[in-house]
Amino acid sequence: MLKLIVNRLGQGVVTLFAVSVLIFVCTQILPGDVASAVLGQGATPEALAAFRKELGLNSPAYVRYFSWLWGVLQGDLGISMTNQRVIIDELLPRLNNTLFLAGYAALIAIPLSVGLGILAAINEGKLVDRASNILTLITISIPEFFIAYLMIIYFVVDLGWFPSLATVYPGISFSERVYITTLPAVALTMLVAAHMLRMTRSSVLSVMSSPYIEMAFLKGAKRTRVISRHALPNAAAPIITVIALNLAYLVVGVVVLEAVFVYPGIGQLMVDAVSKRDVPVIQACGLVFAMVFVVLNTLADIAIILVNPRLRHKR
Amino acid sequence: MRILGHKPTVTAWIGMAIIVVNLAIAIFGPAFAPYSESQTVGATWDEPSMQMLLGADQIGRDMLTRLIYGARMTIGVALATTALSFFIGITLGFTAAVLGGWVDTIISRLVDVILSIPLLILALIILGVFGSSIPVLIVTIAVLDSTRVFRLSRALGMNLTVLEYVEAARLRGEGTWWIIRREILPNASAPLLSEFGLRFCFNFLFIAALSFLGLGIQPPFADWGGMVRENSAAINFGMLAPIWPALAITILTVGVNMVVDWLLSVEARPSGAQAEM
Numbered sequence A: 001m002l003k004l005i006v007n008r009l010g011q012g013v014v015t016l017f018a019v020s021v022l023i024f025v026c027t028q029i030l031p032g033d034v035a036s037a038v039l040g041q042g043a044t045p046e047a048l049a050a051f052r053k054e055l056g057l058n059s060p061a062y063v064r065y066f067s068w069l070w071g072v073l074q075g076d077l078g079i080s081m082t083n084q085r086v087i088i089d090e091l092l093p094r095l096n097n098t099l100f101l102a103g104y105a106a107l108i109a110i111p112l113s114v115g116l117g118i119l120a121a122i123n124e125g126k127l128v129d130r131a132s133n134i135l136t137l138i139t140i141s142i143p144e145f146f147i148a149y150l151m152i153i154y155f156v157v158d159l160g161w162f163p164s165l166a167t168v169y170p171g172i173s174f175s176e177r178v179y180i181t182t183l184p185a186v187a188l189t190m191l192v193a194a195h196m197l198r199m200t201r202s203s204v205l206s207v208m209s210s211p212y213i214e215m216a217f218l219k220g221a222k223r224t225r226v227i228s229r230h231a232l233p234n235a236a237a238p239i240i241t242v243i244a245l246n247l248a249y250l251v252v253g254v255v256v257l258e259a260v261f262v263y264p265g266i267g268q269l270m271v272d273a274v275s276k277r278d279v280p281v282i283q284a285c286g287l288v289f290a291m292v293f294v295v296l297n298t299l300a301d302i303a304i305i306l307v308n309p310r311l312r313h314k315r
Numbered sequence B: 001m002r003i004l005g006h007k008p009t010v011t012a013w014i015g016m017a018i019i020v021v022n023l024a025i026a027i028f029g030p031a032f033a034p035y036s037e038s039q040t041v042g043a044t045w046d047e048p049s050m051q052m053l054l055g056a057d058q059i060g061r062d063m064l065t066r067l068i069y070g071a072r073m074t075i076g077v078a079l080a081t082t083a084l085s086f087f088i089g090i091t092l093g094f095t096a097a098v099l100g101g102w103v104d105t106i107i108s109r110l111v112d113v114i115l116s117i118p119l120l121i122l123a124l125i126i127l128g129v130f131g132s133s134i135p136v137l138i139v140t141i142a143v144l145d146s147t148r149v150f151r152l153s154r155a156l157g158m159n160l161t162v163l164e165y166v167e168a169a170r171l172r173g174e175g176t177w178w179i180i181r182r183e184i185l186p187n188a189s190a191p192l193l194s195e196f197g198l199r200f201c202f203n204f205l206f207i208a209a210l211s212f213l214g215l216g217i218q219p220p221f222a223d224w225g226g227m228v229r230e231n232s233a234a235i236n237f238g239m240l241a242p243i244w245p246a247l248a249i250t251i252l253t254v255g256v257n258m259v260v261d262w263l264l265s266v267e268a269r270p271s272g273a274q275a276e277m
Helices: A002-029 A034-039 A045-056 A062-075 A089-120 A127-141 A142-157 A174-180 A182-208 A211-218 A223-261 A267-275 A279-307 B010-032 B063-099 B101-115 B120-128 B134-161 B164-171 B177-189 B189-212 B224-232 B231-238 B243-265
Strands: none
Touching: A002 A062, A002 B101, A002 B120, A045 B134, A062 A267, A089 A127, A089 A182, A089 A223, A089 A279, A089 B063, A127 A182, A127 B120, A127 B177, A127 B224, A142 A223, A142 B164, A142 B189, A142 B224, A142 B231, A142 B243, A174 A182, A182 A223, A182 B224, A211 A223, A211 A279, A223 A267, A223 A279, A223 B120, A223 B189, A267 A279, A267 B120, A279 B120, B063 B101, B063 B177, B063 B189, B063 B224, B063 B243, B101 B134, B120 B134, B120 B189, B134 B177, B164 B177, B177 B189, B189 B224, B189 B243, B224 B243
């Protein structure tokens, strides 16, 4: 088991390295010449030369890649092109905000959707199952900003329960922060819960249709016992996979919902940088998003190894 | 009535009706629109009236007219993206399956790396470097999205290349391209069709989200995601202006998903299990 875990960790490190190469290629090599791509056709040769020098574009690509990677490993993500600020100082508090929001949403979404997914799977074909099928299908099809605006109209404009903008500031108290981010967190929950519910349902169903479950029923075990003792331990791995997959939705949903609620997270920072075409900031945000994502996926896979009943005993 | 040898369910019929109506509006709608795309006919966020059935937008243009023009742009770009994505994905996927060896290994590893981080992040990086225009948008999302199509068509191709009739074609000396076109593609078309619906939904919502962030289709073109963004300030006054384009997006994706859900149940593939970004 330990060997499997070490293997998976190594795989995570290799993935991170490959992703950093991919991001570097996308931002530095794909455009051919970053300077003229960013400054546009009308730039003067002097401006282009100055810009190349500023970004260190005169050395070969692999040298630039390793000096960039070396900087990143030491926590140096470079300096923003538009406001000359050190990127890491601006990025860390925002990453903190984003992780808080995503964690809040995951805390509501995971128990809710896994519970309801198991419930739907147990009652397959009955009214509960069919209702959840249609409801989740509709939720999946709705763009995240639509859910958010409907919630704003109802909870903010009609009822006045929450502020429409989720503005957090340094030194905000924990309870205040929870209150202010409730609306975006619930919107985010709706976004991921539907997917998680559907996928949990189908993975429990596929376990329930396997021969050893039928065997358990045939030897006369009660339905609740078959589900809790035989089905669920083996459905845990696919359910964890489902949760990990949905972290992607969380990351993507966060970017859009931060824009709706004007929440100062890393998604907003990246979107701003993209519209201003601030390449170093885009690179840094992309790398941080990718890192969070790869790390979470690796942790999920390790959790799967840990809960797998077949790996508990030594052969 | 039967489609693909199966009787559609009620929800599938509703979905198909929604798709047909949306396509009709995208193709013929502008001819029947009450006003022209950029004509100012009222004041900012005018209430709905007999002249403007859904009211006015943020600079007094007729909301209904903008929605009709937006249909063509929004659906057109998403369709073009999905078509290009399928062309790239199927070509590479079947080639990898038929040729195998190092070709397969190289493409598969590259796809693995792209798929190891969310597509939105990569799309943002590329749009940030190249700037957003409609051709850049279509090519970027199509290339990124084709990784998903590649996975499916490679798996389908792998299952088909080991069958006797493909082996027979190979032994008669048919070329790779001929085998892909005449032996594999026809036999993989049913799962690819439902995948097309899924990918269309994904791309459609993806482009809408990018436009909503101000990084997708740029003004002055009317497109639904961008219209939500332009009118978003109205929400704080309790006005429904951004709700209409968002509702239009929702109705179309619900419609396509209803049909896809039926197709998947016909093929006995687990619904929801293939949903990944």
